[in-house]
Structure formats: structure tokens, C-alpha cells
Amino acid sequence: MSSFQGTKINPTSFNKSQIWFYVVLIPLAIFMVLPVIFIVNQAFKPLDELFLFPPTFFAQNPTVDNFKTLFRTATTTGVPLSRYLFNTITITIIVMILTIIISVMTAYVFSKKSFKGKNTLFKINQTALMFVRTAVIIPSYFVIVMIGLNNNPLVHILPYIAVPVNIFLLKQFIDQIPNEIIEAARVDGASDFYILFKIVIPLTKNAIATVAILTFQSTWGAVESSNLYIQDETLKSFGFYLNAIALSNTGTTVAGTGMAAAAALIMFVPNLVIFIVMQSRVMNTMMHAGIK
Amino acid sequence: MTKTIKKSKTRFEKRDMLATFVMLLPYVLLFSIFIAIPVALAIYLSMTSFNMVETPKFNGLVNFINIFTQDTVFLRYVLPKTLMYSIIVGPGGYILSFLLAWMLAQIQKGPRTIIALALYMPSMVGAVFISVIWRTLFSGDESGYINSLLMGWDIIERPIQFLQSPDHLMTIVIIVSLWSSMGVGFLAMLAGILNGNEELYEAAYVEGINNKFQEVRYVTIPMMKPQMLFGAVMALVSTFSNGYIGVSLSGTNPTPQYAAQFLTNHIDDYGFLRYEMGYAAALSVVLLLMILVFSKIAYKLFAEKD
Numbered sequence: 001m002s003s004f005q006g007t008k009i010n011p012t013s014f015n016k017s018q019i020w021f022y023v024v025l026i027p028l029a030i031f032m033v034l035p036v037i038f039i040v041n042q043a044f045k046p047l048d049e050l051f052l053f054p055p056t057f058f059a060q061n062p063t064v065d066n067f068k069t070l071f072r073t074a075t076t077t078g079v080p081l082s083r084y085l086f087n088t089i090t091i092t093i094i095v096m097i098l099t100i101i102i103s104v105m106t107a108y109v110f111s112k113k114s115f116k117g118k119n120t121l122f123k124i125n126q127t128a129l130m131f132v133r134t135a136v137i138i139p140s141y142f143v144i145v146m147i148g149l150n151n152n153p154l155v156h157i158l159p160y161i162a163v164p165v166n167i168f169l170l171k172q173f174i175d176q177i178p179n180e181i182i183e184a185a186r187v188d189g190a191s192d193f194y195i196l197f198k199i200v201i202p203l204t205k206n207a208i209a210t211v212a213i214l215t216f217q218s219t220w221g222a223v224e225s226s227n228l229y230i231q232d233e234t235l236k237s238f239g240f241y242l243n244a245i246a247l248s249n250t251g252t253t254v255a256g257t258g259m260a261a262a263a264a265l266i267m268f269v270p271n272l273v274i275f276i277v278m279q280s281r282v283m284n285t286m287m288h289a290g291i292k
Numbered sequence: 293m294t295k296t297i298k299k300s301k302t303r304f305e306k307r308d309m310l311a312t313f314v315m316l317l318p319y320v321l322l323f324s325i326f327i328a329i330p331v332a333l334a335i336y337l338s339m340t341s342f343n344m345v346e347t348p349k350f351n352g353l354v355n356f357i358n359i360f361t362q363d364t365v366f367l368r369y370v371l372p373k374t375l376m377y378s379i380i381v382g383p384g385g386y387i388l389s390f391l392l393a394w395m396l397a398q399i400q401k402g403p404r405t406i407i408a409l410a411l412y413m414p415s416m417v418g419a420v421f422i423s424v425i426w427r428t429l430f431s432g433d434e435s436g437y438i439n440s441l442l443m444g445w446d447i448i449e450r451p452i453q454f455l456q457s458p459d460h461l462m463t464i465v466i467i468v469s470l471w472s473s474m475g476v477g478f479l480a481m482l483a484g485i486l487n488g489n490e491e492l493y494e495a496a497y498v499e500g501i502n503n504k505f506q507e508v509r510y511v512t513i514p515m516m517k518p519q520m521l522f523g524a525v526m527a528l529v530s531t532f533s534n535g536y537i538g539v540s541l542s543g544t545n546p547t548p549q550y551a552a553q554f555l556t557n558h559i560d561d562y563g564f565l566r567y568e569m570g571y572a573a574a575l576s577v578v579l580l581l582m583i584l585v586f587s588k589i590a591y592k593l594f595a596e597k598d
Contacts, residue, residue, distance in 0.1 A: 008398070008490070008493065009397050009398065009485060009486065009488050009490065009493065010397060010401070010486050011398065011399070011400055012400065012401075013400070014400060018398060018399050018400075021395045021396075021398050021399050022399065022403070024395060025392070025395055025396065025399070025407050026407070028392070028411070029406075029407045029410035029411060030410075032410050032411050032413065032414055032471065032474075033410045033413060035414070035425045035426070035429060035471070036413060036414070036417065036425070038425070038428075038429065038437070039421070039424065039425050039428070042428060053440070054440040054443075054444060055436075055437050055440050057437075102318045102319050102322070103319070105315035105316070105318070105319070106315065106316060106318075106319040108315065109312055109315050109316050113308075113312045115309070115312055121316075121320070124328075125323070128323070128327055129525050129529075130525050130528055130529055130583055130584075130587045131327055131331075131529075132529055132532045132533050132579075132583060133533070134532070134533055134535065134536065134556050134559075135334075135532065135556065135559075135576055135579045135580055135583070136330040136331055136333075136334050136576055136580070137559070137560070137563070137576075138334070138337075138559065138563040138564075138569060138572050138573060138576060139329075139330040139331070139333035139334040139337060139573060139576070140326065140330040141563075142333060143325060143326070143329055143330055143333065147325065158322065158325075158326070159322075159326045161318075161322050162319055162322035162323040162326060162327060164323075164327075165476075165526075167319070191311070192308075192311040192312075192315065193311070196315075214476065217416050217418070220418075221418035221419065221420055221421075223419065223420070239418075239420060242420060243419075243420045246420055246423065246424045247423065247540070247543070257428055257431075260424045260428070261424060261428065263420070263424070264417075264420055264421040264424040264425070267418055267420050267421060268417050268418065268421050271416050271417070271418070272413070272416070275409075275412075275416060276409065279405070279409065282479060283479065283482070283483050283486075284483075286476070286479045286480040286482070286483035286484075286519075287483040287484070287486075287487045289476075289480040289483070289484075289519060289522050290480070290484060290516070290517070290518020290519040290521065290522055291518050291521040291522045291525065291594075291595070292518050292595075292596050
């Protein structure tokens with residue numbers, strides 16, 4: 001029974017008793033990634049391989065034809081693909097910047113300020129952690145139309161900035177900053193905005209990075225606003241366009257499958273790259289992400 | 293008492309109040325408009341009859357009574373399917389992600405990072421990617437990957453229209469949801485376990501626990517209750533947000549013979565296809581109440597009592 005000493009949390013070296021974990025985890029990890037690898041291969045298959053029967057898993061002679069077809073199909077609608085891409089990049093950047101600034105300010109107030117009603121407000125935000133947007137999609141629709149955001153580019157931005165979980169993650173992190181540091185700065189005459197930008201933000205980088213990634217993941221491929229509120233073709237998002245192509249092509253025509261896969265891949269790769277680069281910051285943030 | 297405090301307020305304190313107000317305002321405003329008001333509006337509309345042309349007519353609890361007495365689709369398909377789906381994918385996915393996080397914590401950092409990334413990846417691919425992948429894999433003709441695989445192994449004789457088949461759609465939706473459910477909550481639990489205090493474990497072994505199961509039961513879970521609760525809330529949100537999967541895989545709402553018809557799809561069906569907004573709002577309220585009940589259970593299990 002000496003192995004109990006051997007298998008411990010976060011081990012630094014390999015131990016025989018770990019084998020069982022690998023036996024379970026590795027096949028499962030492969031199962032999880034397999035569909036993604038499949039789509040990657042599908043995106044690079046030339047037309048004749050897409051038609052192959054029985055279908056193959058790996059692309060034998062990879063080409064970028066599917067991507068070319070995708071871009072060519074796009075221009076036939078009259079709106080160039082670059083326009084959708086420009087829209088989405090602009091939307092993503094603005095949403096990320098506004099979300100980060102507004103969320104950090106709010107989390108700072110919840111963490112370090114005292115005022116009447118603070119606990120009530122924070123409790124409301126905690127309850128809203130379980131807010132499911134699709135549950136109230138219909139009343140949201142009325143609100144958005146009523147305030148004049150229908151067919152307005154701002155509809156891509158404004159509804160997605162207040163996200164309760166962002167406030168929660170940031171507040172948990174700002175709570176770690178000792179009050180003394182902030183008091184000392186205040187005694188020296190620093191304003192709140194100075195404290196926010198010179199002390200809080202530099203010390204909260206990991207949580208900010210996490211919020212940035214989560215915001216990116218939900219904004220980059222977003223289709224809801226284009227689907228429901230935007231009628232003007234030139235104001236729609238890249239995700240919406242690729243989604244339309246992907247859905248009209250998968251399962252209907254074999255040739256379209258490759259194009260749909262290419263579209264899906266374009267939406268996915270930036271997410272993956274950003275997450276890999278930032279993953280240690282995310283894990284650091286998650287350490288503090290407990291609800292007490 | 294309040295008067296003296298007010299009088300004694302210095303300019304410094306006033307400036308402080310103003311800064312607090314300014315910093316809080318944008319979030320409170322956006323939260324109110326896009327989260328609080330829609331929820332309030334859902335509750336109001338749920339008690340009206342509203343077809344988007346005439347003004348809403350108040351009709352009390354008629355919508356709710358209709359949901360639970362007249363709506364046979366709701367009673368026969370939507371309610372049981374939603375419950376079945378949310379219990380398997382919610383608590384089921386949650387337990388799965390805890391077990392995986394726990395196993396990951398027992399191996400070395402290098403392989404752990406790679407495997408964790410593999411498990412997390414499906415949750416970040418996004419809705420577009422999910423439907424492209426699974427519609428391609430489960431494509432109904434013999435060029436569909438899974439069909440050709442099953443035929444190659446002689447398990448089936450002719451291709452199955454998986455995504456149009458009432459017998460298979462629900463299973464596929466559950467598999468896809470579980471596949472994409474290792475998200476933020478999973479990462480939080482992994483971080484929570486890794487952050488555990490080694491001395492606690494050593495002390496527990498001295499105290500007389502002697503196997504892994506007891507270790508999890510008496511040390512790991514009590515130690516990371518806050519992360520367990522966060523993970524539970526996130527699992528809840530992703531479970532109910534993923535209700536669209538059945539519709540996007542089959543390409544129709546309602547799904548074939550209501551095979552994967554969840555409450556969120558039923559709401560869209562009444563709201564955006566039939567324009568019975570009052571009724572759809574009542575369904576939304578039922579959904580919000582379901583989420584509330586689930587989260588109450590999660591808080592009961594994991595919240596630390598002061």
C-alpha cells in the first residue's frame with residue numbers, strides 16, 4: 001500500500017501508480033480531439049478525396065482549394081468576404097476593450113469601495129451568473145428593438161458587454177490585492193483612475209487575460225446579433241456568413257463539405273492559438289474562481 | 293445620526309463617491325438594459341396574451357395553466373426531454389469533468405497541460421464548428437463517416453439517417469453536449485485541485501484515511517467547495533445554452549418528431565415562428581425557474597455556510 005504516498009496531487013516525477021490515469025485520460029483525450037482533427041483534414045482534402053468511398057480520415061494530397069472556393073463563393077453575393085472580416089475584427093476589438101475596461105472598473109468598486117447597497121448589487125450579479133441568454137431571447141428582442149438597436153451596428157456590441165461571470169472572476173482576483181497598497185496610494189493623493197490603471201490593472205493581468213479570452217471566444221464566432229437584428233448585408237458578421245455557408249453546405253453536397261470545414265477552421269484557429277498562448281494565465285485566474 | 297455624517301463629509305469623500313458612481317454606472321446600465329429588464333419583461337409578458345400586432349392583453353395565469361394542461365407537445369416531449377437531457381448533461385457532465393480534473397491533477401505538468409488542452413478544446417470551438425463537425429460525421433448517406441465506419445464493421449447494413457431519426461437524435465445531442473462541456477468550470481476545478489494544500493493530505497493520512505476514495509471525499513472536495521460551486525453554476529449555464537444543438541444538427545425546429553425538442557427550442561418555436569409572444573414568455577419563465585431550482589440544489593451542496 002505504499003503507492004498512496006506515490007500518487008499525490010501535482011507530482012513532479014513519473015510514478016508507476018500514475019499509469020492508470022494515463023490509461024483513462026489518453027484515449028479520452030484522443031476521442032475529444034478526433035472530430036477536430038477530422039475537420040482539419042476535411043478542409044484540406046481535394047475534391048476527388050471528398051468524393052472517395054469509403055471516406056478517408058486523413059487528407060492524402062492536401063490542397064487549399066476549399067479555402068479558395070470559399071473566398072470565391074463569397075464574392076458572388078456582392079459583398080466581399082473582406083467586408084465581413086472587417087466587421088468582425090472591429091466588433092471583436094471594441095467589445096473586448098469595452099468589456100475589459102467596464103468590468104475592471106466594476107470589479108474594483110465591488111472589491112475595494114464601500115457604499116450603500118453594494119452587497120445587494122453584488123448578490124444580484126452573483127444570481128445573474130446563471131443567466132442563460134437564450135432563455136430570455138424574446139423579451140431581449142423587444143428591448144433591443146425598442147431602444148432602436150435594430151439594424152444598428154451597435155447591436156453587435158452593447159448587449160454583450162455586461163457579463164456577470166467576468167465581474168466575478170475579476171473581483172476574486174482584485175480581492176487578493178492588499179488594501180494597504182491602495183490606501184497608501186490614496187494618502188499620496190492618487191485618484192481612483194490612477195489607482196485603477198497604475199496599480200489594479202498591472203496586478204490583475206492574469207484575470208484580465210482570461211476575461212479577454214472568454215470575450216474573444218464568444219464574440220469572434222457570434223451569429224445571434226446578425227441573425228436576429230441586422231438586415232443590412234454589409235453590417236453582418238464573418239461568423240454569420242461562414243455559418244450560413246457551412247449550414248447550407250454540410251450534409252447536402254459533398255463538395256460543400258470541404259468548404260464548410262474550411263469555414264469552420266477559419267473560425268476556430270484564432271481561438272486555439274490565443275488560448276494556447278494564454279493558458280497559464282487562465283489557469284492562474286481559475287485558482288481564485290471559487291464561489292464562497 | 294445620518295445628518296452629522298452627511299455634514300462631516302469632506303470634499304475628498306464627495307470625490308470618492310462620485311468616482312465610485314462613475315465607475316459603476318456603465319455596467320449597471322448595461323446589466324439593467326440587457327439582463328434585468330428582459331427578465332422582468334419575460335415575467336410581465338408571461339401573464340399576457342400578445343401577438344406582436346395588438347397591445348399585450350393581461351390574462352393572469354392562463355398561459356401557465358395552458359402549458360401544464362393543454363400543451364401536449366410540452367407535456368409529452370419537451371418537458372421529459374428537457375429534464376432527461378439536463379440531468380444527463382448537467383450533473384453527468386459535471387461529475388465527469390470533476391473526475392477528469394482530479395485524474396489530471398495526479399499526473400505530471402507536461403502531459404497534463406496537453407491532455408487538459410485536448411479536453412477543453414471542444415468547448416471553445418463554437419457553435420458553427422460544432423454543427424459542421426457533427427453534421428459531417430453523422431451525414432446520412434454512405435459517404436457519412438460514421439455510417440461508412442459502421443458498415444465497414446458490418447454493424448449496420450444500410451446507412452442510417454442519424455440526424456433525422458427520432459431514435460438517434462437525442463443520443464447524438466447528448467454525446468455532442470458532453471463532448472463540448474469541459475469548459476471554464478472544468479478549468480476552475482482543475483486549478484482548485486492543483487491549488488490544494490499538500491499538508492492537508494498528509495494530515496488526513498495520519499488521521500487514518502487510507503484510500504483514494506476517502507481522500508477525495510474528506511480532503512479534496514471539502515477543500516475546493518468554492519470551485520465545485522463555480523463549476524456547477526457554469527455546467528448549468530452551458531447545459532441550458534446548448535439546447536440549440538438538436539435544432540442545428542437536424543436543421544429543423546421542431547426537431548424530427550420532437551426527438552430533441554428542449555424548452556429553449558419550444559420557446560423559439562412559439563416566439564419566432566408562431567408569434568405567440570405571451571405564451572413564449574411564459575415558457576421562458578418556466579425555464580428560468582428550472583435553472584433557479586437546479587442552482588439552489590448546487591448551492592445547497594457546495595456553498596460554505598458562514
